Amino acid sequence: MSATYPLGFRAAGVTAGFKPSGSRDLGLLVGDPGTTAAALFTTNAVAAAPVEVGRDRLARGRVRAVLVNSGQANAATGSCGVDDALATSAEAAALIGADPDEVMPSSTGVIGEPLHVEQMHEAMPALVDGLSGDGGDAFARSIMTTDTVPKQATADAGPYRVGGCAKGVGMIAPNLATMLAFVTTDAAVAAGDLQRLASQRLARRFDALTVDGCSSTNDTVLVLASGAAGGEPLIPGSDGWEALAAAIDAVGESLVMQLIADGEGATHVMVVDVEGAANDDDARRTAKSVADSPLVKTAVFGGDANPGRFLQAAGAAGVPIDPSRLDVSIGGVVVARGGVIPPSYFEPASPLAEQARAAMKEAEISVWVRLGDGPGASRAYGCDLSYEYVRINGEYTT
Amino acid sequence: MSATYPLGFRAAGVTAGFKPSGSRDLGLLVGDPGTTAAALFTTNAVAAAPVEVGRDRLARGRVRAVLVNSGQANAATGSCGVDDALATSAEAAALIGADPDEVMPSSTGVIGEPLHVEQMHEAMPALVDGLSGDGGDAFARSIMTTDTVPKQATADAGPYRVGGCAKGVGMIAPNLATMLAFVTTDAAVAAGDLQRLASQRLARRFDALTVDGCSSTNDTVLVLASGAAGGEPLIPGSDGWEALAAAIDAVGESLVMQLIADGEGATHVMVVDVEGAANDDDARRTAKSVADSPLVKTAVFGGDANPGRFLQAAGAAGVPIDPSRLDVSIGGVVVARGGVIPPSYFEPASPLAEQARAAMKEAEISVWVRLGDGPGASRAYGCDLSYEYVRINGEYTT
Numbered sequence: 001m002s003a004t005y006p007l008g009f010r011a012a013g014v015t016a017g018f019k020p021s022g023s024r025d026l027g028l029l030v031g032d033p034g035t036t037a038a039a040l041f042t043t044n045a046v047a048a049a050p051v052e053v054g055r056d057r058l059a060r061g062r063v064r065a066v067l068v069n070s071g072q073a074n075a076a077t078g079s080c081g082v083d084d085a086l087a088t089s090a091e092a093a094a095l096i097g098a099d100p101d102e103v104m105p106s107s108t109g110v111i112g113e114p115l116h117v118e119q120m121h122e123a124m125p126a127l128v129d130g131l132s133g134d135g136g137d138a139f140a141r142s143i144m145t146t147d148t149v150p151k152q153a154t155a156d157a158g159p160y161r162v163g164g165c166a167k168g169v170g171m172i173a174p175n176l177a178t179m180l181a182f183v184t185t186d187a188a189v190a191a192g193d194l195q196r197l198a199s200q201r202l203a204r205r206f207d208a209l210t211v212d213g214c215s216s217t218n219d220t221v222l223v224l225a226s227g228a229a230g231g232e233p234l235i236p237g238s239d240g241w242e243a244l245a246a247a248i249d250a251v252g253e254s255l256v257m258q259l260i261a262d263g264e265g266a267t268h269v270m271v272v273d274v275e276g277a278a279n280d281d282d283a284r285r286t287a288k289s290v291a292d293s294p295l296v297k298t299a300v301f302g303g304d305a306n307p308g309r310f311l312q313a314a315g316a317a318g319v320p321i322d323p324s325r326l327d328v329s330i331g332g333v334v335v336a337r338g339g340v341i342p343p344s345y346f347e348p349a350s351p352l353a354e355q356a357r358a359a360m361k362e363a364e365i366s367v368w369v370r371l372g373d374g375p376g377a378s379r380a381y382g383c384d385l386s387y388e389y390v391r392i393n394g395e396y397t398t
Numbered sequence: 399m400s401a402t403y404p405l406g407f408r409a410a411g412v413t414a415g416f417k418p419s420g421s422r423d424l425g426l427l428v429g430d431p432g433t434t435a436a437a438l439f440t441t442n443a444v445a446a447a448p449v450e451v452g453r454d455r456l457a458r459g460r461v462r463a464v465l466v467n468s469g470q471a472n473a474a475t476g477s478c479g480v481d482d483a484l485a486t487s488a489e490a491a492a493l494i495g496a497d498p499d500e501v502m503p504s505s506t507g508v509i510g511e512p513l514h515v516e517q518m519h520e521a522m523p524a525l526v527d528g529l530s531g532d533g534g535d536a537f538a539r540s541i542m543t544t545d546t547v548p549k550q551a552t553a554d555a556g557p558y559r560v561g562g563c564a565k566g567v568g569m570i571a572p573n574l575a576t577m578l579a580f581v582t583t584d585a586a587v588a589a590g591d592l593q594r595l596a597s598q599r600l601a602r603r604f605d606a607l608t609v610d611g612c613s614s615t616n617d618t619v620l621v622l623a624s625g626a627a628g629g630e631p632l633i634p635g636s637d638g639w640e641a642l643a644a645a646i647d648a649v650g651e652s653l654v655m656q657l658i659a660d661g662e663g664a665t666h667v668m669v670v671d672v673e674g675a676a677n678d679d680d681a682r683r684t685a686k687s688v689a690d691s692p693l694v695k696t697a698v699f700g701g702d703a704n705p706g707r708f709l710q711a712a713g714a715a716g717v718p719i720d721p722s723r724l725d726v727s728i729g730g731v732v733v734a735r736g737g738v739i740p741p742s743y744f745e746p747a748s749p750l751a752e753q754a755r756a757a758m759k760e761a762e763i764s765v766w767v768r769l770g771d772g773p774g775a776s777r778a779y780g781c782d783l784s785y786e787y788v789r790i791n792g793e794y795t796t
Binding site: 043045047075076077078080110111112113114216217294295298299301304306308309311312314315316317318319320321323326336338339340341343345385386387389390391393394 | 697
């Protein structure tokens with residue numbers, strides 16, 4: 001069900017022919033009239049045409065649907081790309097009886113290749129005909145590119161439901177790009193409050209996600225609130241607000257973990273928690289520096305419990321730290337204390353090294369870094385760097 | 399000859415037994431009394447003990463020699479590590495008849511493992527006995543870790559000679575860490591002017607070098623000027639200054655290119671030139687973003703001429719750019735103009751794509767990025783990301 005688990009949403013996913021595989025590649029998710037929207041977009045300076053159009057439509061305050069194609073990213077396509085995004089989303093809007101401003105376009109796929117407008121036009125009637133309250137799964141499949149499984153999640157918050165789906169990941173896959181996530185709820189939430197929820201609860205989840213440190217041209221997280229569960233709009237502090245926020249957070253974290261587990265070539269998931277930083281931003285940069293480090297990622301792949309790699313990556317974050325306050329543990333095994341790796345670690349048959357090696361063999365590896373006594377904390381989600389990542393991204397030929 | 403090509407330098411390299419391979423692993427480079435020194439050190443917050451001691455000794459203004467061990471990085475070793483660095487370099491100083499402040503310690507190898515002080519003590523007499531004006535090659539070999547070849551370079555500047563050697567690279571190799579470079583000249587240059595030369599000419603070469611974006615705990619570039627060629631000290635603007643600066647620059651660039659070509663698992667060298675940025679720093683960040691991108695690096699490995707990856711990496715640098723001004727070429731083939739990849743690029747048998755694919759097959763791939771009409775320019779040196787990089791860094795077991 002995923003994105004159509006909450007009331008007030010219909011979705012569909014069909015095969016338009018953008019992808020050589022013949023899989024579903026065109027999706028539509030529609031909220032009932034009155035649905036509010038909020039979004040997070042890529043910070044990449046080279047933003048795709050649908051991101052530009054989406055930002056603009058969101059600012060007009062009426063978005064309640066999203067049209068997604070996979071196969072072509074419609075990025076680096078100039079003004080023709082913007083025209084294509086405007087025209088195709090307007091066509092979908094007309095078919096569902098909405099204004100163009102109510103449909104946001106979203107794309108993932110090859111950067112530079114123009115949208116296949118003709119194929120999209122031909123598939124559009126069947127897509128709209130297929131819209132249903134059971135269409136969440138077909139929609140979740142239609143947005144996939146190199147994903148091996150669809151990513152879907154649901155949660156409840158008292159009388160309200162939250163759902164969502166996402167695709168990735170390799171941030172940009174070889175030719176098929178982008179992380180896209182769509183989160184829905186049937187609670188009523190004004191657009192400004194919904195944006196606050198997205199920025200406060202979802203941004204820290206999706207920003208903390210890193211497969212290869214590459215932010216794509218198309219990354220988008222869209223949140224839609226239909227209000228179909230009834231009742232007054234929830235506002236911060238009102239009854240049910242915190243429960244809703246927690247449910248949205250839970251859906252976000254579940255999608256992020258699913259994205260990481262399906263990262264290109266990933267064989268291990270790594271969760272990096274940084275504490276004791278001067279502030280949250282320092283903690284965030286340190287956590288991402290560890291999760292992004294190729295030397296940490298290859299160590300995780302190979303099961304090499306080399307504490308020096310984790311210390312090096314923490315120190316390379318560009319954050320002013322006191323190395324003599326640095327503690328690091330892997331899977332609960334303390335491998336550095338006060339910036340010092342115990343010399344016994346390097347002795348033959350060291351019990352400490354043995355424990356660390358065992359921790360590195362887990363499917364999910366937890367890394368914990370303490371920088372000092374500051375209040376800043378953050379978590380990053382990463383995965384290992386395997387032969388398969390190189391194969392997927394190196395052997396592909398345009 | 400390398401570091402001993404200029405007059406006034408002696409060097410040696412012996413096997414102390416730090417490395418299981420039995421290769422040379424302890425080196426000493428000594429300038430005649432009166433030699434001046436300047437250095438560039440890692441910006442990693444977790445700096446090794448020899449870097450801390452080296453910074454301190456350099457500030458005292460008398461450094462004329464460097465003692466280098468390979469096998470143990472003496473990083474994350476706390477105050478014991480500092481004591482070991484002080485004691486071993488003091489011992490070398492005593493044996494060559496110098497004060498402790500005149501010898502800088504330098505280390506590369508496993509982070510966390512303590513120095514093998516006893517082995518170093520036993521090897522020291524033979525090391526000092528071996529010092530000679532022909533010792534540059536032995537010294538260059540003694541500093542190697544996962545390097546497959548020694549890196550050495552020389553240049554002439556009128557009556558003056560410049561030499562140097564370096565080791566790396568994988569910035570931090572799995573257990574054997576660090577980029578170290580030692581550059582010598584027999585010109586007389588006051589320490590302050592030598593530091594200016596290092597900061598202006600060598601920093602931009604070595605800072606532009608990236609194998610995996612990981613700055614190590616031990617990275618050091620040391621420049622020594624013996625003055626043994628005679629004459630008054632050169633000062634900026636004086637006769638011969640520019641020639642000397644150019645020779646030092648040439649040695650630096652040669653060493654950087656050798657380091658990149660021997661990068662872990664590297665099969666292609668990539669030179670990224672960014673022009674038209676608002677300032678040099680924006681250009682530098684953009685160039686490194688491209689050279690560091692795993693998706694660019696795997697594309698270079700696989701010969702995948704996918705222009706989108708280069709645009710994505712340029713846009714992800716965190717530099718405010720106007721994407722509609724972005725031009726990108728690969729090996730002289732323009733693959734994006736004004737932020738747009740020509741749609742013809744994606745047609746079957748596209749001549750443009752064919753040319754780009756051919757360019758991606760070269761051993762040295764030149765990438766050119768124009769951001770606009772600004773005065774900022776910078777170059778980054780990188781290499782590809784291969785199966786071999788994953789193997790070296792993943793299969794190693796501590």
